[in-house]
Amino acid sequence: METPDKPDKPEKPQRAETREIIELRRLREEQPDLEQAIDLQIQLLQLQRRVQSRVPLPAMNLASAHLETVLASGKPILTFEQIPIDWSDLRFLVRSTADAMRKHDALDGDDYRRIDALTRDAERLAPAIRDWYEAARAIPAGGRDVGPEIAGLEPLLLQAMRPFLSRCADAIMARSVFQGWPHGNCPLCGGEPDFSYFTPAAERLLICSRCTSRWRFDQLACPFCLNADRKRITSFATRDGLYRLNGCDVCQRYLKAFDGRNAHRQVMPAVDALATLTLDAAAVQRGYR
Ligand SMILES: [Zn+2]
């Protein structure tokens, strides 16, 4: 029998706005042409927050010594079975994310209908989510093309899975700094980084696109192909020095960074990714992807 989705319950009173949402509203005032993208981001953050507060700890041994042993094997720590997914919450998130993306022109009608069909059938949803988790990751971590069922829907599933994965990341980062993990993919979930952070001490942390884990990585090397030849990395920054971009001239991929040495706040990937869309445009113009 179908269980009703939790959002049908009356909404809790609006909690204090997160700092990310405050920053996003400020960005929208500064850059009104980003309104559509920013409004979508705010809506996604609000949806995710409603679920995240009730996600339990991952079902795994969280002892630091155990985590270090798993890391030393070179494989990402978190298996699919260990993710504390509540399927009713996930179905709600997949549907609501699709609604939000559709409303803000970030999802076409065909894909919207595919998502709708997927969430109506529990026997299809669970294997599809597993496929996303195990395939939509970095190639050295076992990444491959996802199946036809979810091809093209990866960004949506990433948003819907975010509360479960970031809960795992928070729990594990409280117990491990991922020391001895030299790889360019995420030590927790095997995802690729999609942002990075230079600490005030000039260390570089990569930030996972899927679970938001952060791990220390070589300051210069390309996390995608490990090219570390200074002459084959092109770097440029915004005029205020707050953001940087490194493009790799071997694999042509690029990664943006928030430079904590020139900042008055912490990195906020959900905000900073949108604040730097002009850097993306500049990178694409130079042939990076
Ligand atoms: Zn990750």
Ligand SMILES: [Zn+2]
């Ligand atoms: Zn590269």
